[in-house]
Amino acid sequence: xxSEFAFQFLLTLDxxxxxATPLILCAMAGIFSERSGIxxxxxxxxxxxxxxxxxxxxxxxxxxxxxAICAIASCVVLALIHGFACITHRGNQVVSGLAINMLASxxxxxxxxxxxxxxxxxPPLGNTERFRPVEWWFVDALDAIPVIGPIYRExxxxxxxxxYVALVMVPVTxxxxxxxxxxxxxxxxxxxxxxxxxxxxxxxxLRYRAVILTGLFCGLAGAYLSTAQGAGxxxxxxxxxxxxxLAAVIFGNWRPVPVLLACLLFGFLEAASTRLQGIDIPLIGxxxxxxxxxxxxxxxxxxxxxxxxxxxxxxxxxxxxxx
Amino acid sequence: MQDDKTSAAPAIxxxxxxxxxxxxxxxxxxxxxxxxxxxHGIVGENGAGKSTLMNVLYGHYQxxxxxxxxAGQAVILRSSADAxxxxxxxxxxxxxxxxxxxxxxxxxxxxEGGPLLRSGKRETLNTLKRLADDYGMEVDxxxxxxxxxxxxxxxxxxxxxxxxxxxxxILDEPTGVLTPGEADKLxxxxxxxxxxxxxxxxxxxxxxxxxxxxxAVSVMRHGEIVGHRRTQDTSPAELARLxxxxxxxxxxxxxxxxPGEVLLQVSELACTSSRGRQVLSDISFDVRSGEIFGIAGVxxxxxxxxxxxxxxxxxxxxxxxxxxxxxITPGAPKTPAQIRDLxxxxxxxxxxxxxxxLSFDAKGNAILGYHQSADYGSGYFLDEDAVATHCxxxxxxxxxxxxxxxxxxxxxxxxxxxKLVIARETDTDPKILIVGQxxxxxxxxxxxxIHRQLLALRDAxxxxxxxxxxxxxxxxxxxxxxxxxxxxxxxxxxxxxxGRDRLGTMMAGIAEAATP
Numbered sequence: 001x002x003s004e005f006a007f008q009f010l011l012t013l014d015x016x017x018x019x020a021t022p023l024i025l026c027a028m029a030g031i032f033s034e035r036s037g038i039x040x041x042x043x044x045x046x047x048x049x050x051x052x053x054x055x056x057x058x059x060x061x062x063x064x065x066x067x068a069i070c071a072i073a074s075c076v077v078l079a080l081i082h083g084f085a086c087i088t089h090r091g092n093q094v095v096s097g098l099a100i101n102m103l104a105s106x107x108x109x110x111x112x113x114x115x116x117x118x119x120x121x122x123p124p125l126g127n128t129e130r131f132r133p134v135e136w137w138f139v140d141a142l143d144a145i146p147v148i149g150p151i152y153r154e155x156x157x158x159x160x161x162x163x164y165v166a167l168v169m170v171p172v173t174x175x176x177x178x179x180x181x182x183x184x185x186x187x188x189x190x191x192x193x194x195x196x197x198x199x200x201x202x203x204x205x206l207r208y209r210a211v212i213l214t215g216l217f218c219g220l221a222g223a224y225l226s227t228a229q230g231a232g233x234x235x236x237x238x239x240x241x242x243x244x245x246l247a248a249v250i251f252g253n254w255r256p257v258p259v260l261l262a263c264l265l266f267g268f269l270e271a272a273s274t275r276l277q278g279i280d281i282p283l284i285g286x287x288x289x290x291x292x293x294x295x296x297x298x299x300x301x302x303x304x305x306x307x308x309x310x311x312x313x314x315x316x317x318x319x320x321x322x323x
Numbered sequence: 324m325q326d327d328k329t330s331a332a333p334a335i336x337x338x339x340x341x342x343x344x345x346x347x348x349x350x351x352x353x354x355x356x357x358x359x360x361x362x363h364g365i366v367g368e369n370g371a372g373k374s375t376l377m378n379v380l381y382g383h384y385q386x387x388x389x390x391x392x393x394a395g396q397a398v399i400l401r402s403s404a405d406a407x408x409x410x411x412x413x414x415x416x417x418x419x420x421x422x423x424x425x426x427x428x429x430x431x432x433x434x435e436g437g438p439l440l441r442s443g444k445r446e447t448l449n450t451l452k453r454l455a456d457d458y459g460m461e462v463d464x465x466x467x468x469x470x471x472x473x474x475x476x477x478x479x480x481x482x483x484x485x486x487x488x489x490x491x492x493i494l495d496e497p498t499g500v501l502t503p504g505e506a507d508k509l510x511x512x513x514x515x516x517x518x519x520x521x522x523x524x525x526x527x528x529x530x531x532x533x534x535x536x537x538x539a540v541s542v543m544r545h546g547e548i549v550g551h552r553r554t555q556d557t558s559p560a561e562l563a564r565l566x567x568x569x570x571x572x573x574x575x576x577x578x579x580x581x582p583g584e585v586l587l588q589v590s591e592l593a594c595t596s597s598r599g600r601q602v603l604s605d606i607s608f609d610v611r612s613g614e615i616f617g618i619a620g621v622x623x624x625x626x627x628x629x630x631x632x633x634x635x636x637x638x639x640x641x642x643x644x645x646x647x648x649x650x651i652t653p654g655a656p657k658t659p660a661q662i663r664d665l666x667x668x669x670x671x672x673x674x675x676x677x678x679x680x681l682s683f684d685a686k687g688n689a690i691l692g693y694h695q696s697a698d699y700g701s702g703y704f705l706d707e708d709a710v711a712t713h714c715x716x717x718x719x720x721x722x723x724x725x726x727x728x729x730x731x732x733x734x735x736x737x738x739x740x741x742k743l744v745i746a747r748e749t750d751t752d753p754k755i756l757i758v759g760q761x762x763x764x765x766x767x768x769x770x771x772x773i774h775r776q777l778l779a780l781r782d783a784x785x786x787x788x789x790x791x792x793x794x795x796x797x798x799x800x801x802x803x804x805x806x807x808x809x810x811x812x813x814x815x816x817x818x819x820x821x822g823r824d825r826l827g828t829m830m831a832g833i834a835e836a837a838t839p
Contacts, residue, residue, distance in 0.1 A: 179439060179440055180440060181435040181437065181440060183440075184431065184435060187424065188421045188424065188428075191421045191422070192420065192421045192422075198381075198383065198413065199403070199483075200403045200404030200408075200433050201433050312423075
């Protein structure tokens with residue numbers, strides 16, 4: 001038996017990637033906004049709106065790519081609303097985020113019912129209206145090789161394009177933050193906006209660019225939820241993933257790689273809770289189902305209560321910039 | 324050559340600059356001419372409009388009206404970027420450095436030389452090396468700002484300001500956070516810049532700095548320029564008179580002290596911050612009745628924590644504090660209220676955070692901490708009339724203006740806010756007075772008044788512990804002086820033996836005289 005457990009574990013890791021993808025995209029989105037000094041609890045609302053718009057447009061037009069582009073556009077609009085309230089008018093960032101979450105929650109259902117009359121859902125999406133798994137080269141050839149074969153087939157190959165996009169976005173975010181002019185200014189503006197201003201750089205425009213990037217990444221995450229992982233939009237389908245992503249940003253100390261690891265951890269816990277039920281785990285034996293189901297939540301509470309590690313947020317986060 | 328120099332257009336010319344913030348007219352018809360290649364001082368009390376004027380010149384604020392010329396050309400500055408483009412650099416009073424970034428990143432910010440950092444980094448390193456060679460401003464490019472001492476941080480600010488070849492450098496109160504030794508080093512750098520043709524504008528309220536380094540000086544009062552002088556033709560007394568509008572005694576004659584019994588005794592005190600850093604170690608001293616015990620040191624060397632421990636606002640790990648015979652130890656702490664009841668009064672360093680509630684009116688503030696007293700009401704209710712009467716008395720005794728008990732604390736000037744705090748704390752006739760930065764942000768006229776009050780209390784037999792970042796204030800008032808550096812005491816001197824140089828050396832962390 002390439003043991004039952006090892007195979008289940010492999011499938012769990014595979015599921016981890018799929019569950020973690022929207023978290024990773026949303027968390028990278030959150031890094032941009034939060035590093036610039038803008039708290040963004042509206043990751044949740046943007047994710048929901050992106051999912052809705054992607055499924056709706058894909059369903060109406062038949063094009064999954066058009067759906068994704070429109071999802072990005074809708075999230076950028078929400079991000080700009082957040083920016084208009086928080087940057088231009090120096091409003092309270094939490095209140096503005098909350099408002100956007102409520103707006104997204106209400107608007108998706110209302111418009112959904114008006115368009116499709118299916119209780120807020122979109123019709124099930126067909127194959128051309130979804131992102132399909134991409135089969136890599138030599139999957140069959142490698143199948144014969146033990147260990148590597150199954151890992152290649154299950155873990156590396158056979159995901160949809162957005163999973164790979166999410167993974168690529170982590171190094172892209174890191175490079176953008178640490179190796180570019182934009183990144184240097186972005187990190188500075190979240191710490192000491194006065195320094196950026198006195199260096200002759202516009203704080204306002206810099207922060208707007210940050211929230212636009214946040215909208216862009218959230219749109220991709222939304223499209224993934226409804227047109228890649230799922231096959232259509234279901235009301236409230238974001239189900240707190242935006243908040244979990246925000247938690248991962250905080251837990252990962254606003255740095256791309258640790259944030260990725262946090263997202264994978266949250267993803268793994270969720271995948272494990274469904275996959276590893278009733279399976280013999282070496283050394284431990286069969287874990288009680290209830291415990292496995294509760295584990296993600298227990299871990300989230302423990303992690304966020306600050307029992308593990310200490311986080312230092314950007315100094316100027318949450319504070320509107322006033323000359 | 325000589326002719327060229329005198330006929331050259333002024334480096335900066337401001338004509339009738341006006342700038343208001345709401346109803347406050349921060350600058351009124353300000354006209355200023357700064358000759359190229361000079362060090363030009365701008366003095367004035369806090370709130371006289373010096374910083375506003377410089378921020379207008381740096382493009383940070385836009386003037387409501389008036390004209391600005393740089394090297395003879397009329398200019399309009401819409402942002403700091405415009406000013407930087409014209410060769411104007413500024414070192415702000417509060418450093419504009421990102422503390423978790425490296426020196427290199429901070430210096431690059433705003434002039435990265437392209438979308439990627441790589442080439443800009445190399446260029447910036449060259450600039451740093453050039454400036455180190457030209458002006459002796461050595462810095463470690465890879466050091467993180469948070470790990471650097473204040474003097475080096477200021478050097479980085481200067482490097483930021485002049486890296487692009489600025490011809491005009493504005494410095495806003497640059498010496499406030501420096502030890503005397505660091506200040507001397509700063510002046511050397513400024514002179515080197517001047518030799519290279521840079522025009523320096525130096526904002527300060529310290530008259531001895533003006534006399535020491537500037538070529539010309541302009542005095543501001545209430546948003547207006549009230550005089551221009553060539554430094555060699557003026558004196559500190561004249562400048563002080565211009566600043567305040569009347570004659571001022573720059574130092575109060577303090578007479579001799581009559582120390583009595585020990586009222587405050589601190590032994591082997593040690594304290595760590597909430598982040599685990601040792602902020603006080605092995606502090607021991609005593610303060611007698613009828614003396615002022617001064618603590619000198621650059622801000623942030625443990626003075627704040629020491630005051631907080633003695634006032635009961637901070638836990639400590641080891642040692643003890645004895646107040647009028649009552650001993651406080653880590654195992655047997657006392658609350659600030661219990662300490663106040665021992666007749667220990669506290670004038671906190673930060674009056675906005677700990678001394679006053681800015682949104683409360685003056686009479687509410689006048690009883691803070693003493694509000695449980697039977698004098699101000701009984702049971703659950705305050706006797707508003709008694710509170711108002713008390714506040715009126717405090718205000719007239721201590722010259723708090725305007726004398727309106729119903730006015731919110733935030734609407735008083737800094738000096739009058741401080742007078743109100745001092746009035747509240749000293750009215751109870753305390754045995755021990757702990758006072759931090761009594762004249763920070765207070766105008767010259769009020770400083771004189773506050774100093775007289777402290778000396779009168781001393782002569783009445785109060786034991787006074789005085790912490791101040793102003794070395795002159797410590798030297799002028801104290802009978803004995805302890806110097807602190809890095810949370811340790813560097814020594815205790817009689818004020819007769821304590822010159823600026825000697826104290827400055829100790830403030831820089833070089834211990835000498837063993838504690839007597």
